[in-house]
Amino acid sequence: MTHPAFPSDVLDAIHWDANGLVPVVVQERDTADVLMVAWMDCHALEETIRSGNACYYSRSRQRLWRKGEESGHVQRVHRIAIDCDADVLLLTVTQLGHTPSIACHTGHHSCFYRVLEDGAWTESAPVLKHPDAIYRSPA
């Protein structure tokens, strides 16, 4: 999914929050798993649309975050949807870089690897690759 140019009203239609951001839900196309939630500013969305690879805005680092730039765990974007209030985006992606796929910096498939069970947040999925091994040798 690559658009070399697109009308500004694609961006204007979005209700950016007070910080100029929107939350972005990321769903894996093949499994339908929700992999993560990240944030975009307008520059991140523009780059995502132009390149076809997911680019977010890192609130902690306060800069664009090209997903996979360190880990190699790039996300190829197939589809971008927007919700009724135009304040959340939903990306449908292929998560590249590892099999089975790893979206989370902890080495889990999905960031949502803890589930409420018996009154506690409980890990429900394994670490597929140790973070030291992910970030020692960026692809």
Added chain:
Amino acid sequence: MTHPAFPSDVLDAIHWDANGLVPVVVQERDTADVLMVAWMDCHALEETIRSGNACYYSRSRQRLWRKGEESGHVQRVHRIAIDCDADVLLLTVTQLGHTPSIACHTGHHSCFYRVLEDGAWTESAPVLKHPDAIYRSPA
């Protein structure tokens, strides 16, 4: 999924934002469709856990929003997951009240009914029931 009591560290583990809220991704169990994103404060989460039905915090109305209270489109909650940063929740639900299921106040199945196509946000799914009919006769 009903927990008559649960430890406070379930709530304490969550990184609530400056307004005391977290975003909540809602995924339908049977279809794996992402239905919506809403927000919870700690009271909404407590009620959701206790009742087993989704309760959110409405930012526009500034009060608890028992999903389906007007529309009848209640969400039965099967699973609550939390992400690596503990600042987003993921609910797995059965969307009740209509067949096929309607989560969106617009009468669409999912709130994400518009997709970026050819440089414009384009409706990709039908209205299943007109909002006037949904909100005229709450179940």
